[in-house]
Amino acid sequence: MPKRKLAALEKVDADLTNLQYKVKRDPASYRSEFLDQWLQYQNQREIFLANPTSTHDSSATSFKDLLEFIAHVSDCYKSETKDFPQHLIEILNAHHDSLEPELREKIVGSLVLLRKRDIIDSNTLLHCLFPILSSTSSKTLRALLLQKILSDLRNSNSKSTNHKLNRNVQTLLHNLVLADRTSPKALWAVKVTREMWKRQIWTDAKAVEIMKECALADNEKVVAGGVRFFLGGDREREEQEEDSESDEEIDMQRLRHQVGINKKSKKADRGLKKAAATVKRKEKKKGQPHPLNFSALHLLHNPQGFAEELFQKHLQAAKSRLNLEHKLQVLQLVSRLIGLHKLIIVPFYSYFLKFLKPKQPSVTTFLACLAQGTHSQVPPDELEKPIQTIANEFVSEAAAGEVAASGLNAIREICVRQPLAMNETLLHDLIMYRKSKDKGVMMASRGLLGLYRQMNPEMLKSRDRGRDGVLGLKTGELKQQRYGEEATGEIEGLDLLEKWKEEERRRRRIEKGLDPDISGQEDSEEDEEAAWNAWNVEEEDSDDSGGWINVESDDEINISDSDDDEASKPQSKKVKFDLPTTDDKENAFAKATSEVPSTTASTTTSKSKLATTRILTPADLAKLHELRTTTSISSQLPGSHAKHHQTAAAAARQTHSQRHIDDELTAETITGLAHLSAGKLTKEEKAALLAEHKKDRSEHKSKAERKKQRKVEQGKSTTNKEKARKKNFMMTLGKAKKKGKRSLVEHQKVLKMHSDRGKRGGKRGNY
């Protein structure tokens, strides 16, 4: 037999991976081998410490490999290697800047491995890594450390929230931010907190507190990071959640089928099991109650103080070093805080005055901020000046269409929030712009008109009030609220529920052959009992995935669950106890409604009664929800006349509730339909547009054809000209014939009208 040739790897029998494998399988037998390597590690460490920067790649087993080996097997020999983590931490702390990158990476990796094996706890790891993260000058190391820190935090929170660790890390970050307000190190706090917030691991007030401190720091980058978190952190979180939800669905049936057909192997089996586990986990997740996610803005302690400090420090202060972009962000945050929490910062509104000029860069954002910072508790006097300024600077015939439109939009947005800020003469002036030829201006002005028709028609001239406004004024429903007045709270859709209940009662009585207008006591009693019973049955049927969250401590429901007959009795008794007092009034009310057509006065009193005199059963609540959604859907259907049935106030409420108060007001809203009033494109703009559309020019088509195609893709309708061109020839014949047969007088009339139109400036005329 010829002599076997040695492969390169076998040149030296220093095979640590092999030894590692053996040690892992049987730690007790390989103890002495491990001890040899431990001694070797100690010696190598000594060599390394004598000269930490030098690198000798040529040696058979490098320090790096030894570190890896020991890190991997250290959970087998815990007592021998108890100093090992400390060694690593020492090396990393002392030499992280001068170490060879690969070795450094290996040390960090080994520490993380030790953490995974539970040899060191997360606290130790994070306390080691974090100071290095904020002090090292190496970019790659920073990226690595940040990734490791985040993944460790995520892992230790994966099974259940590790409150202790979170608290510790949060305190660490908080201290980092507070330690030196001017240093950019706090940026790491921003990064970590933001990531944790995004992944919904930290959702508590402490994380928000860290960000609050960041927003109040002296370093621009830190400030920008903190402010951006408040403005966009929640949206980021939602997007992340959607991403994770929209992962690929696993079709178990198909997988099982595939396994049945394909060659059977352990790997396929494992894959199937894994898929099954994922599906199960997902199912379980679906059943879990939705976690309460408060927006960061809601979790703030003392928003007034925060907003004031932000305003004073970054905006009002003369020596604030923020640039315009960052300033705008801070302004957005402050205005959102003011709008959301209804804070009162009096100098805030006069601060805007110097920025409210059309030439001011990104003025629309300023306008949006001003509107966003307005709410019903702001003194109207404070707002009068800014509104006047906007009207003077932006809204005039001389101003460009876009400018006037955004000014009007801004005024409208302010007035939505505080209608008292407008005075009558200014309103009349602004409303005149609804006749403007510029479409953007016209729409904006109409918006303002529509707003005051709903909010306070009294301020408008009588011909501008509109049908709903006049009716509302007559019935007294549309009354201007006074400053500081708050509408009484009520349950939305309660009147609908009441109406539905009455109808049900009548129907049942007709079924029984009784007079529907007279109500008996036994009737409503039955009603109640049925409702509660229905709930009990429902409760029995519903499982965890059915929308109701199973609350363990709710023993009342458990009792009714166990024995239906007995449990329902005491509950019906309880209802009976309530009934005698309510029934008489209700009956009286029912009669009143049947006799007199409903007056607003009586409906308002009845609304309060249903909620205050009776306990709404869960079935009632479910019905209420259903009614609410059906009405909101039917009112939005284009053909329905639901709008006419609704009162004007309800309509107003709806238009205002389209945008939730939590949603921010952006510059886009203020710009509105300004693109409608934009003038002709310049040559460059046209060229740019052309270039933009050039790439989707796969086949040759005429310009007109391409334009048409584009319009169809965008879902836009055809012009009248196009329609006319497509019209059937036979249909056009009649008109053409008629045109030829016109008498001279008729023809003259047509020509006159044409010239008149020309003088007026088109069909709509010049205003």
Place this chain on the structure above:
Amino acid sequence: MGSSAKKKKEKKKDFQKPKLRVGKAAPKAANTTSTSFTAKKLLVNQQINANAPSLRDQFLHHVSLLSSRTDSQRKESLAYLASSLQSDYRGKPLPLSLKALLDKVLPLLLDSSSGVRSETTKTLQALPKQDIGDYAEQTLPYIRAGMTHLSQEIRRNTLDVLSYLTETCAKELVSAPGGWTKTIHCFATNLGFKDFADNEGWSMHKTGFREDVRSVARTLQVAEQFLAAGLVKDFAHDKENRYSEASAFPLWDFAHHKLPVKSNPYGYLNLFGRPTDDESRQLEDRDERVLEFQDHYYARFAKSLSKAKHEGGDIGRSAGQLLKVIDSACKAE
């Protein structure tokens, strides 16, 4: 089918045989690469030096090549250095400090290529003997790392170096910080002399030596050399010293008031180094070393060695000698 005449012609062209004519150059293939180039002048990066590099430059160049990536390059450089040390620089000052040279050479003790390792040994042996002892502290970690290395060849190699160093500078070796305790610990682990204190459980581990007879015998021999150096010789009170004391008769402890003759005389104070643990203590006195050995290692050495003595052969002989050395040192106390 249906294609034009032009296309047909083009297709046909591919299959036509090139016509070769006598006296004319052969037609060039379609895929020939033109290697011709035009340039105004040629630049040669490395000019031939009229005066060849000096010995010193060559030496430094080879030292820098010691961290080369290729095995053969390292080996050749080491060979050059070894020969140069023996011929050109014999008894002359080196172009760079010995410490810097050792910094480069010592890591190669753990090199993966056996050729490099053997050359390293030769280079170390070529270094000036009187000076190498001053760097014992620097050398010892590499020796120990080699002794405990996973690879048997490296262990064997390192033993040779240790044996050479014991011959040349035994005193410095055993009295360097950590030189005594740690090195003995390495021997003990290497030979599998277990500490009976940390005996775990009832399970018996395999007795005897893990390696083949020859390398165990060699290890025992070197251990005997080393231990003899540390336990038996008393460097503090050797003859010379006593003689010089006697010559300066009226003055006692004359040597203590002279300028120190060895390098780093106050090293044992460890003023600037890292804080040392128990193991890396500096044991300069023979009595201290004996005491240390007795306390920690004597029992297991004696027990294991007496067992090994019964094995006979090379191992038995070496074990017997080693046992004799430690017995004589420790029993005498």
